[in-house]
Amino acid sequence: MIPAGFEYHRPGDIASAIGILQEHGDEARVIAGGHSLIPMMKLRMAEMGHLVDLQAIDELKGIEVGSDTVTLGAMVTQHELITHDGLAAAIPLIREAALQIADPQVRYVGTVGGNVANGDPGNDMPGLMQCLNATFDLSGPDGNRSVAAREFYEAAYFTAREDEEILTRISIPVPGAGVGQAYEKQKRKIGDYATAAAAVMVGNGTASVAMTNLADTPVWSESASAALADGDVNGCVAAMLDAIEPVADNRGPVEFKKHVAGVMLRRAIDRAQNRAG
Amino acid sequence: MNDQTLTPEERAANLKGMGSSRKRVEDVRFTQGKGNYVDDIKLDGMLFGDFVRSPYAHARVVSVNKEAALALPGVIAVLTAEDLSPLGLHWMPTLAGDKQMVLADGKVLFQGQEVAFVVAEDRYIAADAAELVEVEYEELPVLTDPFEALKSDVVLREDLEGQTEGAHGPRKHHNHIFTWEQGDKDATEAILAEADVVAEEMVYYHRTHPCPLETCGSVASMDKVTGKLTLYGTFQAPHAIRTVVSLISGIAEHNIRVISPDIGGGFGNKVGAYAGYVCSVVASIVTGKPVKWVEDRMENLMSTAFARDYWMQGKIAATTDGKITGLWCHTTADHGGFDACADPTKFPAGFMNICTGSYDIPTAYLAVDGVYTNKAPGGVAYRCSFRVTEAAYFIERMIEVLAIKLNMDAAELRRINFIKADQFPYQSALGWEYDSGDYHTAWDKALKAVDYEGLRAEQAQRVEEFKAGKTRKLLGIGLTHFTEIVGAGPVKNCDILGLGMFDSCEIRIHPTGSAIARLGTISQGQGHATTFAQIIASEIGLPADDITLEEGDTDTAPYGLGTYGSRSTPVAGAATAMAARKIRAKAQMIAAYLLEVHDDDVEWDVDRFSVKGAPERFKTMKEIAFAAYNQAIPGLEPGLEAVSYYDPPNMTYPFGAYICVMEIDVDTGEWDVRKFYALDDCGTRINPMIIDGQVHGGVTEALAIAMGQEIAYDEMGNVKTGTLMDFFLPTAWETPNYITDYTVTPSPHHPIGAKGVGESPNVGGVPCFSNAVHDAFRPFGLVQSHMPHDHWRIWKIANGLGMHE
């Protein structure tokens, strides 16, 4: 459990960070909270010559709560997501989901940017961001661009982000009054990734549902969301169960995961509907 | 404070002796991060060793190329079996009479097996160099199922080919290790054939791992000038390790000093000898420098001693009204690639023959077959005496299975079969003499404490609600009455590698009336420095706070067999009391001399000897201590010290009644422990707070084992649960609140009547949690289902019973 050697960089702004990434190509990797990356390095499943620490870049920090949009700096920690009252008032789903990630120690350091950029199907934030229809802002050598969370994930650990790009901010439309939200997660213990997790928004004739750790990417289902918007819970669950592709692992066999996925989704829908009032 | 103004009770309380919930003296350093563990030891010029391990479970090692690793700056040496064989150290003896490769000798038998040992200037270089060692493997067919292994043509242990006789008798097959039989086979089978009722079941206790917080490690330092080897390590039995190192290395025993510093949990994992210990010693001899080896978590889970992995086929016979008439058990024991089970020599399946449990079963038979497979070696007593948890799980499941067959309440079935208080000392059908017990009293107290009747009524109502579709949660009531056998053990039948399993204590009283005591045991978190001082305090009347306790340094401590199998209090605790009594006997003579009366005319009074009939004339132990060093007393040597080597006349038999109330969600398989009640009878209670702590910790480990913890392999022999992401260690969140309770039935043969408690909660806890799961589904037809009861397996029970339709 000892990582291979690397050079450590700590740039003070986004431009220098991108410069270092450009200079070293795929030899370089950014590190945010390190709580996904460092375990991989210790297992020697990730080896890179240059580690670019984003901690000193102020531009990547801060939570802004506007009337229509919330923006989160990539380096906002999961702990900050939980403790920011303005954020909890605007989009309660974020606090509810963040509280189910890992444990307090991990959340003090782990960042929202790292969680969504990582591309691990076990991460909770990607599904959540797809449910919320968030947009990710990326900065690279060729300038800035935005990618919808629903378009960002290609396969496990493969995302639309280019190697030399940095995820800078996440913008989330505020769902507005009358929209109930819920996050439901089954896990084996505190600090475990989901056996199955569901993020649900419903109300005002709209709905959005996404699930976590049931395929090699998060699963946001348009047809499931549409069914729920129409009030068809069974249709929503059926469409979602059709969209997921769980694999057997230590958490259990496929049939169990599919069953639990349905249970989590129904429970989340139930709670979200109650909250929609 | 004038002694004379205090009542005897007040004087006794000031000693903080037995019965006092004295705070743990160890915690001052542990809670401040000031413990001194193996990895804290730093010696001048120290090098670091790291292993190259096999990715395959069964393969021939075709070649090992060290060149690239040796070329890395900072790398000192790369050792392979070839380098160790001239010293005869490429294999080492195991505690079970087998031998084990230190480094792969031509082949590997389990994933994670040690292939080469890299020695470098620091641990980072060592880790990089380990990656550079090129090993060519030729994969061989893998056997992970012991039943298959006994049928397969594949020979795992080619080194044993043709050997039909093993350390424990005949071998029936090339992958067979031993058969161990106890009890009366014919009589038991005759009873089964004629019985009113026979319940039969396969009870599997899955493979798991003790997973101590601190992994295993050692620092070896060979001083070439003095010829003296100092070996620090995570040793639960430092003295035995010294003897073993001497025997296998040829270094004279007086030239070896073994030190167990603070140990961060052992739970049996640190009883055996590991390749890392041997390699650090060899590397230090070769390089002339101290060499440290400390494994990481994955190495610990993959390669050091596992626990359990017993397939126990059981048959239990009874009359129609529930009186048990016979018990039959055949166990297939998966020992992995080498038999490195840590048991007393004559007990290849440990004390599995305690499997008649708390019940008066007149006739019984047990056979255990040990089998080689492509898994890591081990088979240690993970927080239990040797194979006692397996035995307790087996009988407590068989009782439940029988209750189902008889359509009886399982609490009542237990009650009518308990050994009665007046039957002790009780001779069991499988050969043990239970020292003392009062099971009915404990059982009734437990049932009353949890309102057992009320719980059953609530459960019946829950079943109705479930059937009516009003709830998706079931209620399970888990029952267990366990009897342990601990305190190994009498030298006449208990030894490890020929070393009798006595233990020892040496006490020296200083002139000013404080003391130091040294024992042959070694604490790994049990709080020996706290509790053994309490025994001495009560025996000789000096305050526990004035008594230092030392263990773990073989140059200073008396010889003993170490700490595991709940043996410290039964054996070393007894030695402590006996040594203290020797001191008190001499103190009596000194007191009589000082008081100018005959020896028989003084009597012991808490912390002093006083003249019979004249209590105002006395000498305190403090005064006596000083006199021992400053007065010439006719007929007595100066000084005040004693040593005792205690060979216990019998084992001790702690017992307990545990009850668990569990809620189970049939849709997700999630569980929630609503209540856990643990009544322990460990005989005389030395420190109630430490007992509570031991129970809390042991039940938590039991919860882990029963509800999710396992070392699982895929069919290729890959370890699937090699990190704490998958290997279940409960956090504070999953850990329920425990209710502890007790009865006191002292051991009649132990000097202070104490029986040992550290392992009871694991022994009793595992069947209790498992029985709760089973009990929840009993009304729906479940008879038996294997642990661990993690979410998906519980879900599968519900699914199999049609609850998701």
Ligand SMILES: Cc1cc2nc3c(=O)[nH]c(=O)nc-3n(C[C@H](O)[C@H](O)[C@H](O)COP(=O)(O)OP(=O)(O)OC[C@H]3O[C@@H](n4cnc5c(N)ncnc54)[C@H](O)[C@@H]3O)c2cc1C
């Ligand atoms: C014990 C434990 C339990 C956990 N349980 C959960 C859980 O239940 N749910 C869950 O969601 N997560 C869980 N995690 C993961 C945790 O939330 C991580 O913190 C998170 O996945 C990654 O965030 P980070 O800031 O630590 O990123 P890092 O580990 O530093 O980085 C992760 C990856 O993202 C890249 N990256 C990071 N930031 C950026 C950026 N701004 N732009 C571009 N690329 C970037 C890195 O290069 C790296 O490849 C757990 C972790 C641990 C150790």
